[in-house]
Amino acid sequence: MSQTDRALTTALAQAAATAGRAPSVHNTQPWRWRVLPDGLELRVVRDRQLTATDPEGRLLVLSCGAALHHARVALAAEGWRAGVERIPHADDPDLLARFTGLTQVGADPEAMHLVQCMRIRHTDRRPVSDEPIADSALDEITEAATADGIRLQLLDRGQVLQLATAASQADTVESEDPQLRAELAYWTGRAGDVGLPAAVLPEAPPQTTVPGRDFGRPGTLPVGSGHDQAAGYALLYGDEDEPVDWLRAGEALSAGWLTATRLGVSVVPLSGVVEVPGTRAALRGMLAGVGYPYLVLRMGLADPTHAGPPHTPRLGVDKVVDTSAVRGT
Incomplete structure (x- = not known):
């Protein structure tokens, strides 16, 4: 060689x-x-x-x-x-x-x-600070995430409220399904080299406009008293819904998230609302039926008074x- x-x-x-x-x-x-x-x-x-x-x-x-x-x-x-x-x-x-x-x-x-x-880079599920993200940063993140044909739609206030309703509905559906609960329990609060340890899960439900996933058990990550009113929400989507599109969506997620990390912007992916067929259809309605949603992202500036959670x-x-x-x- x-x-x-x-x-x-x-x-x-x-x-x-x-x-x-x-x-x-x-x-x-x-x-x-x-x-x-x-x-x-x-x-x-x-x-x-x-x-x-x-x-x-x-x-x-x-x-x-x-x-x-x-x-x-x-x-x-x-x-x-x-x-x-x-x-x-x-x-x-x-x-x-x-x-x-x-x-x-x-x-x-x-x-x-x-x-x-x-x-x-890490996932911090706690509320973000009260400082809004600069428009220039949002533009840069959007440009990075849409370089390979996948698109990112920033949601307006009305759409965020629709998203909050859909996320709540999705959480209810999943919490009532014993198979989903068992699967979630298997991958959370565990020790080892895969899954989500208790240290990265909030100790109590955060005060957020759009509810995050209910992991079925409290973690040990302190939450604090903040809210996410300054957070922005975006929908990652594309024209088709085939494996190659999902693969490209993951590439877009990585590109946007790494750019956000460089700019000091916290990103939290919200997949629950995409996992339930009914609420995924509601997300597609936000796209006027002309695209397929892959993932919802919450973006904000991390609260400077809290140390970041550990890496998974x-x-x-x-x-x-x-x-x-x-x-x-």
């Missing part, structure tokens, strides 16, 4: 490892990478699908899309440019993406900065990155 080939496989393995910092529904981390001598493959891990909550796999694939974007950025930060084939084989639906045609170019300074943002745990690199095809070469 030449020095260039060795540098490539090292960069691929490092990018796959860095991608493990990506957000995923309930921190399921449903991805598996395979490093090849001349490329990198992303596969979905069906064993970590929320079969009751997400039977179609929309959030499963969206989570993998976020990891895909993380890997793209990590490669660019190391000076590699790659083409990406999404859902390359219809007869192999678990193969979500493949990096091909990698060429060595100069390291991208913006990508290097975003890799730093990956290390500090991550699977070890050996559990998510397969280097057997290049080992010993």
Whole structure:
């Protein structure tokens, strides 16, 4: 193996490892990478699908899309440019993406900065501060999230109230379903390298205009007395509702979230309202029926009086990155 080939496989393995910092529904981390001598493959891990909550796999694939974007950025930060084939084989639906045609170019300074943002990005479900987000920041986040054909619609006050009603309805539906409750209980308040530990869950329901998910148990994260009146809400959506669209939506989520992190903006994904068919239809009504909703985002400036919550745990690199095809070469 030449020095260039060795540098490539090292960069691929490092990018796959860095991608493990990506957000995923309930921190399921449903991805598996395979490093090849001349490329990198992303596969979905069906064993970590929320079969009751997400039977179609929309959030499963969206989570993998976020990891895909993380890997793209990590490669660019190391000076590699790659083409990406999404859902390359219809007869192999678990193969979500493949990096091909990698060429060595100069390291991208913006990508290097975003890799730093990956290390500090987290989900803070507590109310945000009373300071509104600057319009320039919202514009920059929107531009980043819509670079690959996915769109982000900022909701006006009336739409936020509609969203609040839909989120409350979705929470009621899910809280009354024993399978959904059991699945949520399995992935929350646990110790280990996947799922949501108690330290990242609020100790009491936060005072928010749009209710967040009821995790069925209190966490240990102090909430405080704030509200989210200065928060903004947005709908991530696209023209189609197929796996490749969910994958791109995850990439858009990652791009927007990392940009928000760079700008000091807190992002909380709200998936409950998308998980229930009836409330997902209500979201589609906000789009006048011309788009398919993938995820709702709450954005705001974190309350400076509170320290951020801890990061969620991550699977070890050996559990998510397969280097057997290049080992010993």
